Amino acid sequence: MTSPSFDKNTPQGGQPYGAPGQQPYGQQPYGQQGYGPAPYGGGFGGPSPFGGAPGGQRPTPVTVAAILGIVIGGLGTLGGLISLTGLGLVFAFDAILGLLLLLSVATAIVVLVGGIQTLMGKSPKLLVYGSYASIGVQLLYLLWSAISGWGFAFTGLLGFIIPIAIVVLLRQPPARQYYASRGMAY
Known part of the structure; x- marks a missing residue:
């Protein structure tokens, strides 16, 4: 009976490392790509851990809407x-203004979190609903400033227009197709 030879260049299977299909530690020969998903989720596999869709990248309208949501939510x-x-002073001055201030802070936080989630590749529901709520609060704020005689409020107008832009961007066909391909409806 012969004993197997133990050569440092020969694995236990008996073939040298240079044999076709046999490389140390599962490495592929130079210039050949292995089977299965590419590293970090790109290529042939499933979704990327960084928020990319299988077979596609996040469309520009989704990215712009998410960034707008983060900026307007953060500033708000x-x-x-x-x-x-100075909330006590605001409520002492005008109770409705204090209530609108609380509602606008809440909607700003929702828009901020929704923008972050959308940028991470999650469903844009929170960003869309937060934008709708922000539109409503800003509309009430503009109405109240006109009724109480404060005049035109430019920041209220921006707080009204930017959430509309976010909703319009997320309703564009590329954004809808992107989320439909990922199985996310909003």
């Missing part, structure tokens, strides 16, 4: 939190 949250420091 920051401004609202600064305004909340």
Whole structure:
């Protein structure tokens, strides 16, 4: 009976490492690609862990809507939190204005979180619903400023137009197709 030879260049299967299909530690020969998904979820496999769709990238309208949501939500949250420091004074001055301030801070937080989730590749539902709520609150704010005689409020107008732009961008056909291909309806 012969004993197997133990050569440092020969694995236990008996074939040298240079044999076709046999490389150390599962490595493929130079210039050949292995089977299965590419590293980090790209290529042939499923969705990327970075939010890309199988077989496609996030369309520009979705990216722009998410970034707008993050910017307007972040600015609204920051401004609202600064305004909340004088909330007692605001309620003493005008109770409806204080209520609208609380509602606008809440919707700004929802839009901010929805924008972050959308940018991460999750469903844009929170961003869309937060934008609708922001439109409603800003419409009430503009109405109240006109009724109470404060005049035109430019920041209220921007807070009204940007959420509309977010909704319009997310309703574009490329955005709808992108989420339909990922099995997400909104």
